[in-house]
Amino acid sequence: MRTTGSGAAADAPGYPAFTNEAQGFIRYLAQERNRSAHTIRAYRGDIEHFTAFAAGQGLTSLQEVDLSCLRAWLGSLDRTGQSRATLARRAATVRSFLAWAAREDLIPADPSLRLKAPKRQSALPDVLTVSQLEPLLAATQAAAVGGEPAALRARAVLELLYGSGIRVGELVGLDIDDLDTDRRTLKVLGKGNRERTVPYGVPAAHAVHDWLARGRPRWVRTESGAALFLGPRGGRLDQRQARSIVDKLLRTVEGTGARGPHTLRHTAATHLLDGGADLRSVQELLGHRSLSTTQLYTHVSVDRLRRSYEQAHPRA
Incomplete structure (x- = not known):
């Protein structure tokens, strides 16, 4: 199985005045926190944005960053129309960066402790109903009858993502020996x-x-x-290719704008809970560190139940 961790810091994020601290934080994420390459890229981008703003304000060292600078930075993000989720993510990145710098005695105190950022909107994830999903699965099975590799792969990708609830990154990282x-x-x-x-079902098998x-x-x-999964040239299927496969299939489903492999993960979790699976089992299946993350899917189930009630009950 391929590892998803990053062994070393890549190009230093930020501007010259902040390079040493930024490099140190990226090394910390890679070597001590064992963050994935994807996560490190996201952190790097957020730090670059913040340090560019700080440098533009005339700051020449991380020690000069204060609460007013942080608030001004968030305000500049808000004025550009970025989403609450983006604001919350970038604020969390900079909080982590400054907290690390304070622990390492690179700054006298953490100025982000009093920073208030907008909370993420708790939008419910898109999920497919069984009546939407079953024709899609049947269509991919029928398309694979001819034995074309692309059709066989599309069917296997779809069935495995839905049948196991794994992430797309976990899917493309699978080796043949990872299957029992x-x-x-x-x-x-x-x-x-x-x-x-993670278990998977008979259709996926x-x-x-x-x-x-x-x-x-x-x-x-x-x-x-x-x-396990390859492209036509024999290379390992990557996440971008897997997303393209799933997007193309989901575009054929009427009555939903749901897109991407994560839709299948959301759908698997919701269908499990609808079918009576307990929350702890679903948490373990999905690999969620916190039960609160898994609890989001109970809201999806309740929301669907409420819509059905309102449509069907004469006294709703």
């Missing part, structure tokens, strides 16, 4: 390089078997290694 076909389980490497075992038997052999190359 007898027990129908996957060994996946999640966020923070935390490994877990059939789809993966067909891909391995009839699709993958036609694309495999010497350099393919043990990667």
Whole structure:
């Protein structure tokens, strides 16, 4: 299985006056916190934006950053029309950066302790109903009958994402040996390089078997290694390609604007809870560190129940 961690800091974010501190923080994220390359890229972008603003305000060192500078920075973000989620994420990044700098005695105190940023909107995730999903799964199965590798792969990707609820990054990181076909389980490497075992269902097992038997052999190359999912040139399927596959399939579903592999993860979790699965089991399946993250899906289920009630009950 491929690791998702980053072993070293890449190009230093920020401006010359802040380079040493920024480099140190990125090394800390990579080496001590074992953050993924994707997470580090996001942190780097947020730090670059903040340090550019600070430099533009005439600050020449991190020690000069104060609460008024932080508030002015957030205000500039708000005026550009960025979403509350973006504001909250960027504020959280800078809080982490300054808290680390204070712990390392690079600044006398953390000025972000009194910073108030807008909270993320708790929008419910898009999910597909069973009546929307079943025709899509049937269509991908029918398309795969001809044995074309792309169709076999699309079916296996769709069935496995929905059948296991794994993230797209976990999907593309799978190697053949990560599958236990007898027990129908996957060994996946999640966020923070935390490994877990996830079950998948019979339809997903059939789809993966067909891909391995009839699709993958036609694309495999010497350099393919043990990667479960491949592209036409034999390289490991990447996240961008997997998202494109799922987006194309979801665009055929009427009555929803849901897009992307995470829709299938949301849908799997919601259907499990609708079917009576307990919250702790779903948390373990999805690899959520906090139960509160999983609890979001109970709101989805209740929301759907309320809509059904309002549509059907004469006294609603």
